[in-house]
Amino acid sequence: MKADATAQPWLPPGPAMLFCPADRPDRYGKAAERSDVVIIDLEDAVAPADKPAAREALVAHPLDPASTIVRLNPFDSGEFEADLEALAKTQYRCVMLAKAESAEQVEQVPVGVLALVETPLGVVRADEIAAASNCVGLMWGAEDLVAAMGGDASRFAAMTSATGSPMMGQYRDAPRYARARVAMAAAAFGRFAVDAVHLDIADHDGLRAEADDAVALGFMATACIHPGQVPVIRDAYAPTPEEVSRAERIVSAARNEAGVFQLDGRMVDAPVISLAHSVLRRARATGTTTIGVDHD
Template sequence: MTDPWIPAGPALLFCPADRPERYVKALDRADMVILDLEDAVAPGNKPAAREALVANPLHPDRVIVRINPAGTPDHDLDLEAVQATPYRLVMQAKTEDPAQITAHGLPTIALIETPMGAMRTEEIVAAPNCVGLMWGAEDLVAGLGGSSSRYGDDEAETGEYRDVPKYVRARMRLAAGAYQKAAIDAIHADIADVDGLVAEVRDAVALGFTATACIHPSQASHIREGYAPSPERVEWARRVMEGAVEHDGGVFALDGAMIDGPLIAQARAILARAGHRPTD
């Protein structure tokens, strides 16, 4: 088995591929940039977006290219454009079947954002060239014939996702975890709602998401801050790992609490997010 793909950091910023003047700025503000050939580009601008993608290269290790769904006229054209660049990591919109990504063989983040994609999540993540999953709420709800992924101002749970989007998010997270592949949380579309973004990032971190996508540069700093463990948590994790070595991985007490296997695994994850090498 090869090592799983891990993004360069937790903040992944979408940038319309037909706006090459924004490429460098987007990369400066985030850990990775998602050059978008799909929803962020008007249909008439897609040829220009592909031309800009080829003509304005960035460092490939920090670039993901979102391509249009399989079966659409733009899908094959997007793949041709990607082959003319140094980029090889793609995010495939509206993935609904593993064959849609194995057909081209590129390392792929499968975007789960349709009812059929949600129902086939476990099959999709098992594809050999699937390196991660991301989910999307708005296309999902549109595919159900719905009108809103979140509770509105006149409802008690204002701003929270409705049950079906929550279910798809949870299913995607479980599938990615089961196959040890990256899990990327959905964008927070309300740019002005910083508190809502921070709360969702906090929840994503608690559930072990690998990264969170965003649509505005101002959101990237909040995502980075949310994924970075506090110094106190890092120190706790360091002490846990030291205790694990001392007790040969067995149960031990630390600050009046019992530390066992699950807490040792959590400590290892905290140190990994902080950029420290955990003690084995």
């Protein structure tokens, strides 16, 4: 069954997306309580022998489709068709397709797809994948990408934060390129972008730095692997009260102005107005208090 291109696109209700193994239904509810989006994982988190039981659990223990994504196994993994059969027995409207490498693969899924770009071929085809009729978003992954390139380290050596705590090193050039390409392709085709997981669970400083950078580049969410990372991500994506106030005033003023205008002594044009709308979307997604202006 191919995708319905007329289906309503799925959007994440908040910025913190938490992976949960599909074969651990006892964790489903806890993950939903502690995150904005649960990613029920049928792929890497589940051993091959446990995948049939994981699919059964997926069907038997439903979560809210508005805040749940199902990660499918790759298209050519031998598990993909069985995943789709299980998906058809649920109400979920968005999946993550692991190791997505073409628009044709994405369009074999009958619901919205957050395409996980984590192979060299997927990276060079990021724009084609983003253009797929049912692609709703793009995410990227560093570890599988570097392994597929024959490498063994996605990052440089560890660093020390300003507080003296250890931090994961910065990404090497190839992963940084993949991240930028995915973000650019998502923006070009009007899809949302999701930043990769930060594997060092205890490294909150490094996670915060990466989440701050993700916000600056227009990512809508960051994936994570532990509930303790959720507050860090939420804090990074939440605009300050001052940012919210200025964004609201820009949006309000823009309704009565044509073209470029000044506000508080600063020029306001189309990019500034667009940024203001982005700030207000993040405010709603993170529960930041607003003044009550209609932001849409």
